[in-house]
Amino acid sequence: MFNTCLDRWYKCALKRLKRVLDAAIERQTIADISTDGELTEQTPKKPDKLRFTIKSHVYIGFVFAFVIAISIGIALVATLLMMDRNLEVIEVSNKYVYHTFEARSYEKEFLLKGAGIKEAHQNIRALKDLFLEHYGEIKKIVGSNELLSKIDKYGKLLETLEDLQAIATPSEELSLKQEKTKEELQSLGGEMVTVAKGLMRKEQDALNKTMLLFRVVHIYAVVFLILFITFIFHLMGYRVLRTLNRFTVYMGQISSGKHSNFQSSKFYRDEFTDLSGVLDQLVKEYDRQQTIISQSHKLRAVGTLTAGVAHELNNPINNITLTAHMLLEDYSELSDEERLDMIKDLIDEAGRARLIVRNLLDFARESESIMEPIAIGDVLEETLKISGSQVKLAGVNIELKVAPNLPRIHGDKHQLQQVFLNLLLNALDVTLKGGHLKVEVSMADEDNFVAVKVTDFGQGIPDHILHHIFDPFFTTKTKGKGTGLGLSVSQGIIAKHGGHITVSTKQKRGTTFTVKLPITTIPADLSRYSETQTLLDNK
Amino acid sequence: MMIDNKFEVLLLDDEPIVGKRLKPALLKLGCEVEVFESPQKAIKRINEKEFDVVVTDIRMDEIDGIEVLEHVMNKSRRTKVIMITGYAMMELARQAMEKGAFDFIAKPFKPEDLRMVIIKAAEAQGVKLTLSQEPH
Numbered sequence: 273m274f275n276t277c278l279d280r281w282y283k284c285a286l287k288r289l290k291r292v293l294d295a296a297i298e299r300q301t302i303a304d305i306s307t308d309g310e311l312t313e314q315t316p317k318k319p320d321k322l323r324f325t326i327k328s329h330v331y332i333g334f335v336f337a338f339v340i341a342i343s344i345g346i347a348l349v350a351t352l353l354m355m356d357r358n359l360e361v362i363e364v365s366n367k368y369v370y371h372t373f374e375a376r377s378y379e380k381e382f383l384l385k386g387a388g389i390k391e392a393h394q395n396i397r398a399l400k401d402l403f404l405e406h407y408g409e410i411k412k413i414v415g416s417n418e419l420l421s422k423i424d425k426y427g428k429l430l431e432t433l434e435d436l437q438a439i440a441t442p443s444e445e446l447s448l449k450q451e452k453t454k455e456e457l458q459s460l461g462g463e464m465v466t467v468a469k470g471l472m473r474k475e476q477d478a479l480n481k482t483m484l485l486f487r488v489v490h491i492y493a494v495v496f497l498i499l500f501i502t503f504i505f506h507l508m509g510y511r512v513l514r515t516l517n518r519f520t521v522y523m524g525q526i527s528s529g530k531h532s533n534f535q536s537s538k539f540y541r542d543e544f545t546d547l548s549g550v551l552d553q554l555v556k557e558y559d560r561q562q563t564i565i566s567q568s569h570k571l572r573a574v575g576t577l578t579a580g581v582a583h584e585l586n587n588p589i590n591n592i593t594l595t596a597h598m599l600l601e602d603y604s605e606l607s608d609e610e611r612l613d614m615i616k617d618l619i620d621e622a623g624r625a626r627l628i629v630r631n632l633l634d635f636a637r638e639s640e641s642i643m644e645p646i647a648i649g650d651v652l653e654e655t656l657k658i659s660g661s662q663v664k665l666a667g668v669n670i671e672l673k674v675a676p677n678l679p680r681i682h683g684d685k686h687q688l689q690q691v692f693l694n695l696l697l698n699a700l701d702v703t704l705k706g707g708h709l710k711v712e713v714s715m716a717d718e719d720n721f722v723a724v725k726v727t728d729f730g731q732g733i734p735d736h737i738l739h740h741i742f743d744p745f746f747t748t749k750t751k752g753k754g755t756g757l758g759l760s761v762s763q764g765i766i767a768k769h770g771g772h773i774t775v776s777t778k779q780k781r782g783t784t785f786t787v788k789l790p791i792t793t794i795p796a797d798l799s800r801y802s803e804t805q806t807l808l809d810n811k
Numbered sequence: 812m813m814i815d816n817k818f819e820v821l822l823l824d825d826e827p828i829v830g831k832r833l834k835p836a837l838l839k840l841g842c843e844v845e846v847f848e849s850p851q852k853a854i855k856r857i858n859e860k861e862f863d864v865v866v867t868d869i870r871m872d873e874i875d876g877i878e879v880l881e882h883v884m885n886k887s888r889r890t891k892v893i894m895i896t897g898y899a900m901m902e903l904a905r906q907a908m909e910k911g912a913f914d915f916i917a918k919p920f921k922p923e924d925l926r927m928v929i930i931k932a933a934e935a936q937g938v939k940l941t942l943s944q945e946p947h
Contacts, residue, residue, distance in 0.1 A: 583897040587826055590919035594832040597921045602835065617828055665870070
């Protein structure tokens with residue numbers, strides 16, 4: 273009968289505990305949703321940022337490079353064409369010079385020997401044809417029709433000379449005229465040669481200039497193209513590599529448990545922005561999962577504690593039962609004083625029971641993570657209080673040594689309690705009845721770290737297991753006794769605090785788990801003190 | 812029942828209220844009751860005197876109930892030992908029964924429950940205890 277009554281009471285207590293936890297978890301999810309809501313409020317801000325993707329970066333760079341390459345090509349072809357034309361003109365002027373010289377040499381032959389006038393005429397005609405054929409080019413260089421008139425004049429003078437030569441009867445007047453014509457012809461011939469040479473020189477100069485231009489365009493274009501492509505690729509490489517580096521840093525932070533926001537301060541958005549958005553979501557989801565795992569594990573730890581707590585609770589309940597029954601039984605025979613004493617006992621014992629339950633619920637409740645400066649010694653004392661009944665039940669003596677004047681650490685009290693509880697329960701499991709455990713809190717050998725050492729004197733951890741003890745779901749405990757999450761969750765929590773857990777073990781001698789936590793560098797929250805101060809002032 | 816042959820009970824529990832409340836309850840059975848909170852003192856007393864019944868809590872700080880039980884069993888096989896257990900200690904209770912405990916009673920219990928067990932233990936020793944409404 274009592275067993276059933278006890279069972280009912282136990283089940284009822286567990287149900288209440290579960291309700292409290294469920295409510296807490298629900299609150300957490302609501303909090304999650306509300307933070308999501310904030311996110312959606314933030315999203316409309318995003319389109320304000322210009323979207324400049326890496327894809328468009330590549331395209332723009334490519335198009336620019338392409339356009340520049342094409343214009344360089346066009347410039348080169350243009351200078352080549354210019355050179356071609358120069359060469360053509362040089363050829364023309366060559367012909368021109370040739371014909372001029374030919375004409376002049378035949379003219380000389382004619383003057384000396386009286387023969388060759390026909391060939392001279394032919395050359396002059398060829399000269400004329402050449403001039404007419406390349407009128408445009410020659411005019412551009414020489415600048416006027418003067419040359420043509422000179423050729424014409426030369427031709428006419430030749431004819432005149434021929435005519436004069438043909439007159440058989442020599443006379444003084446004739447020879448005078450002949451001499452005059454000869455002189456005119458020679459000076460005109462000289463002028464024509466000079467012009468022809470000038471033409472040649474000019475063309476040569478023009479060709480040299482064009483070739484120089486061609487070379488300069490060639491070299492500068494190639495250099496510019498190379499510089500431009502390098503610039504574009506450097507810009508992109510810098511952009512990609514810098515972002516990748518940033519990602520690497522973030523990933524490192526995540527793996528060490530520090531979760532900061534991925535969103536960069538860049539003024540534009542790109543593929544990396546999308547990626548970081550997805551990663552942010554991933555980290556958030558991971559965090560959420562971690563919270564759930566941590567919570568479910570906490571629940572399991574509570575389950576482990578429940579037996580101890582139930583036992584602990586039975587004492588006040590038993591006292592209440594006995595006192596109440598005796599009060600009922602002897603009510604009429606008792607003096608007022610005795611009755612009052614019994615009622616006082618009832619109230620005290622009820623208070624004692626309430627305190628036990630409150631301690632456990634306080635621990636089990638899903639509380640928001642509040643990082644605050646805390647004294648690590650207090651956290652351990654509270655942890656020992658929570659696990660006290662379990663420890664007593666196991667018949668183990670725990671020695672807690674806290675070094676005096678330890679600096680505070682920055683952390684979440686409940687999460688740290690969970691870690692130390694895990695370590696204590698693990699240590700309890702390997703300690704025989706009547707054995708003892710040691711918990712030491714002191715400064716770590718590492719600077720700015722506090723160390724908490726939980727030492728048991730059990731069998732130690734075998735080497736082949738040692739590598740796996742922090743793996744999730746790894747357990748050596750029998751089914752239903754351990755989730756295999758205790759150490760993995762603890763490690764996650766400690767990493768989040770910027771600390772680490774190490775283990776040292778000796779076969780058949782025992783194991784020490786050391787938790788190192790960084791001391792706080794944040795000044796104490798003075799606002800609280802000022803608050804109490806104002807309260808006191810008001811009083 | 813003769814005055815000089817009273818049924819003698821030793822009650823050991825580290826919770827003071829248990830002894831305080833159960834003593835008058837057991838006195839009503841007409842037995843002699845000695846109450847102890849400390850297992851050492853109780854063992855000392857057991858060494859001095861043979862009790863008819865020893866009621867002991869199983870879980871106590873220095874010496875647990877099983878040790879007290881063993882001590883009593885060594886000292887006097889006649890003495891009936893009744894164990895008080897907490898919840899989740901069925902294994903311990905079974906152990907106690909194996910070691911010769913007369914019976915066990917689980918916390919929380921009513922004074923009447925313990926009285927019934929003690930009456931049973933007395934019967935086993937050939938003594939009939941009855942509940943008198945008036946304490947001495």
